Amino acid sequence: MSDMIRENLEEVKNRIRAAEEKSKRVGKTTLIAVSKTKPVEMIREAYDTGIRDFGENRVQEIVEKYPLLPSDIRWHLIGHLQTNKVKYIIDKVVMIHSVDSYKLAEEISRQAVKHNVCMDILIEVNVAEEESKFGVSVEEAPELCEKISRLEGIRVRGLMTVAPFTDDPDENRAVFCALRQLLVDIDGKNIDNVCMDCLSMGMSGDYQVAIEEGATMVRVGTSIFGNRQYM
Numbered sequence: 001m002s003d004m005i006r007e008n009l010e011e012v013k014n015r016i017r018a019a020e021e022k023s024k025r026v027g028k029t030t031l032i033a034v035s036k037t038k039p040v041e042m043i044r045e046a047y048d049t050g051i052r053d054f055g056e057n058r059v060q061e062i063v064e065k066y067p068l069l070p071s072d073i074r075w076h077l078i079g080h081l082q083t084n085k086v087k088y089i090i091d092k093v094v095m096i097h098s099v100d101s102y103k104l105a106e107e108i109s110r111q112a113v114k115h116n117v118c119m120d121i122l123i124e125v126n127v128a129e130e131e132s133k134f135g136v137s138v139e140e141a142p143e144l145c146e147k148i149s150r151l152e153g154i155r156v157r158g159l160m161t162v163a164p165f166t167d168d169p170d171e172n173r174a175v176f177c178a179l180r181q182l183l184v185d186i187d188g189k190n191i192d193n194v195c196m197d198c199l200s201m202g203m204s205g206d207y208q209v210a211i212e213e214g215a216t217m218v219r220v221g222t223s224i225f226g227n228r229q230y231m
């Protein structure tokens with residue numbers, strides 16, 4: 001049991017490496033260990049193997065775990081964020097992956113200026129247009145990037161998507177490919193204060209395919225920490 005996380009991480013890193021080699025992009029992927037619902041002891045185990053990027057999807061969990069863990073952890077907020085909760089995490093996370101409205105971006109900007117930080121954000125895109133998912137459409141994304149780029153204290157760094165759940169990761173290849181193309185298209189607009197260098201896509205079931213299609217960040221939970229139990 002005690003070596004489970006270390007062994008899982010070895011396996012995930014090997015698979016990342018294989019996918020990078022296949023796409024000739026060795027060393028270009030940041031592994032974000034998604035620790036939602038998992039106790040700080042497990043996070044520390046991953047930390048002790050050298051992992052520094054952790055992803056959480058709830059504000060409350062970051063707020064609780066933050067003071068209990070080393071300060072050089074880079075926390076990523078990857079889940080839906082309510083405007084009224086921005087103030088709790090603005091000084092704790094390095095990146096917000098899930099920006100899907102101008103209203104939310106405005107509040108991030110307001111809080112960032114107040115705390116004298118510049119927050120890196122990604123625009124969440126619902127590429128597959130699933131009813132149940134957050135995110136803007138592919139069509140809406142460029143204009144939202146452009147609008148947000150004029151806000152102070154906030155920097156658009158790229159795009160994020162949560163691909164459909166599937167048993168066959170190849171089914172999500174087109175989704176990942178479309179997000180990459182959108183990134184290239186927006187980058188081509190040369191918008192001031194927009195630096196499209198991050199593509200956050202791929203989870204336990206499909207991160208290898210995502211890397212083959214250009215992911216620079218993969219968000220992996222279950223394959224590192226095991227299945228989650230929800231209350």
Ligand SMILES: *Cc1c(COP(=O)(O)O)cnc(C)c1O
Pocket residue numbers: 034036057078079162203204205219220221222223
């Ligand atoms: C939970 C979650 C993940 C990780 O999912 P796994 O399938 O456990 O790897 C990635 N991204 C987001 C946005 C999540 O909420």
